[in-house]
Amino acid sequence: MTNSTTTQKASRTVDLLVIGAGPAGMAATIFAKMKGLDVLLVEKTDQVGGTAATSAGTLWIPENSQGKAIGDKDSIAEASSYLADLIAIHTPRTDRQRAAYMESGVEAIDFLHNNTDVKFLPCGEHPDYHAKPGAAIRGRAIVPAPFDGRVLGKEFERVRPPIKEFMVFGGMMVGKMDIPRLIGRYRSISNFIYSAGLFLRYLTDRLRYSRGTRLVMGNALVGRMYHTLLQLGVRPQFNTSLDRLIYENGRVTGASLNGPNGREIIAARRGVILATGGFAHNKAYRERLMPKPTPQFSLANAANQGEGVTAAEALGARINEQENGNGGFWTPVSVTKRADGSQGLFPHLSLDRAKPGVIAVNQDGKRFCNEAVSYHDFVEAMYRSGDGKAIPAWLVCNRDFIRKYGLGNIYPGTTNLRRFVQDGYLVEANSPEELAARIGVDAKALRATLERYNEQAARGVDEDFHRGHSALNRFNGDPTVKPNPCVAPIALRDLCAVQVWPAEIACSAGISTDEDGRVVDMDEHPIPGLYACGNDMASIMGDSYPGPGTTLGPAVVFAWRAVKNALGNAH
Incomplete structure (x- = not known):
């Protein structure tokens, strides 16, 4: 244990520092x-939400x-x-963690749902x-209810926006359930009225706000949590980062922070909770903990x-x-x-x-996985492909597919692909x-790959990678396509490709x-007064x-358990 003490007087003493x-x-x-605790929440940036503000906002809570x-x-x-069957690594501590997660998941969520906004x-x-x-097919996933950001007033700008690729018209959020109605806005009166209502709401919002205030997915979760904090009289101390932890007399007693007024010491009677978001942009940790x-x-x-x-x-x-050096999800x-010349990332989730x-092909022009597996498993397959030949990989389809389903940052219904070709996002060709x-892949291999896939797809099967066999595959496929909602032939003309x-x-490591x-030390003993949750905490799921x-x-559930432990941890 390395001591980190200070003789500087604390500028403030609280029960808990988050x-x-x-x-x-x-x-x-x-x-x-x-x-009933006196708690100080500090945030490095000038907005709340972190990575979750740009996420789907789903929580996995069994029962x-x-x-x-x-x-x-x-x-x-x-x-x-x-x-237990899915996760490869089991230790007494991690097994206890997963048992605790199951024990407290419903309790933590119900407390929020029943007592807050x-x-x-x-x-x-x-x-x-x-x-x-x-x-399970259903019953374990929950999402935040959509949130009207207008109730935050001027504080709405403190909510970190989603990535630009997830907004339409430059600032309107669209949830997964909105997409079919927006695409089919001219197919029924109800769809048209629904779509027109979303657009009119957005236009009204832009008269007062920098973006649309109808929040869904992770933005709704963040907005609701921030609204609850303000209702409780808690305002985060923004633009304040962690300098170091203070360790005295065998426990963590506070932290040194860098804030708008310089460095300050905060003393914490019951402990410090680390929730800084993980090491994602720390080069040294990435090289050490990732594949x-x-x-x-x-x-x-x-x-x-x-x-x-x-x-x-x-x-x-x-x-x-x-x-295995996985380190991430x-x-x-x-x-x-982007229109302003900056670079963005579009996640190919589902x-x-x-x-x-x-189909997805590697640099040999060959398929390397079931394309319909989860986003996490798809990337693991990219790494397993060998010799880095699937990094990057290419998603290959044709114009008809894009018109019907979209492809990455190209929305369904798009017929003019010129802009995407000109900026290098999409590659077009008339033959394999x-x-x-x-x-830059092998031509004979690509043609052979497409022809083999097409022969199987015409029969509604994928003998090579079993695409469409699992419930997850079928859930994300097209139910109107029979007998397999995940496979259909690819015409060998008007071909398109996007690099992934x-x-x-x-982060899963942490x-x-x-x-x-x-927080535990190298001997698995708790460090008194120090807690971690969110992406600072190593995932209880291992690399699964x-x-x-x-x-x-787990972010919410272990925040709950950490606070319950801290309630009995005064010094």
Whole structure:
């Protein structure tokens, strides 16, 4: 243990100091405040939400009350069995963590839902990501209810916006359930009225705000949490970052912070909770904890530089370095060029890869995986492809596919692809050989790959990679395509391709903790007064991604458990 003491007088003493205003930090602050603690929440940037503000906002909570309310049947015992079979690495500590997660998940969510403005809705059908014993088709995923950002008034600008690729008309949020009605706006009166209402609301919003105030997905979760904080009389101290932790007399007693007025010491009677978002943009940690070649792209908030991980490690905390160097939860991304000339990333989560009529090929021009698997598993397949030949990979389809389903940053219904071709996002060709030359893969192999795929697709099967066999595959496919909603032939004309790269949506490696979020040292002993949650905390799922909401579920639940432990931790 490395001592980090100070003789400087504390400028303020609180019960609990929370560092980071993403959902984990905001949830911890809400819990602590509602339990009667004097809590200070500090945030490095000038906005709340972190990476979650740009996410889908789903939480994986087995046997949740929201699902039960609509008749979903789930079992914590089955969910526990599913994780036990899925996750490769088991230790007494991590097994206790997962048991604690199952024990407290519903309790934590119900406390928020029943006592605050943080409301949740059931997802209905939303399959787990692996066909393992105990997997569920529905009942485990919940999402935040849409939120009217106008109730925040001027504070609305404190909510970090989604990525630009997830907004239409330059600032309007669209949820997954909105897409079919917007695409089919001219197919029925109800769809037209719905779509027109969204657009008129957005136009009205832009008279007063920098973007639309109808918040969905992760932005709704962040907005609701921030609104709850303000209702509780808590305002984060913005533009304040962690310098170092203070360790005195065998425990963490506070932290040194860098804020608008310079450096200050905050004393914390019951402890410090680290929720700084993980190490996503820390080059040294990326090279140490992520696979090779180290991914060059990240969807995490650019402010996530690993201050929490660094400060904890300086006090002797154990950093979970997974055996295979995975270190992240992944999605394939395509690189976009924005109107202002900046570079963006579009995550290929579920809207295109599983649809019938697209394949992924590596640099040999060959398929390397079931394209309809989860985003995390797709990237793992990119790494398993060998010799880096699937980094980057190419999604290959034709114009008809794009018109019907879209492709990455190209929305469904798009017929004029010129802009995307000109800025290099999309590659077009009239034959497999021409496409192969333009994307730099073997021409004979690409033609053979397409012809083999087409022969199988004409029969509605994928004998090579079993696409369309799992519930998850079919859920993200096109149910109107029979007999397999995930496969259809690709015409060998008007071919199109988009390049995709691996990127993490969150860190899975991080600070090792116990079942109450207490940071542990190299001997697995808790460091008194120090907690971690969110992406600072090493994932209880190891390097596995069981289902939708794998990061946000534990973020909220271990914030809850950390606060409950801190309630009995005064000094």
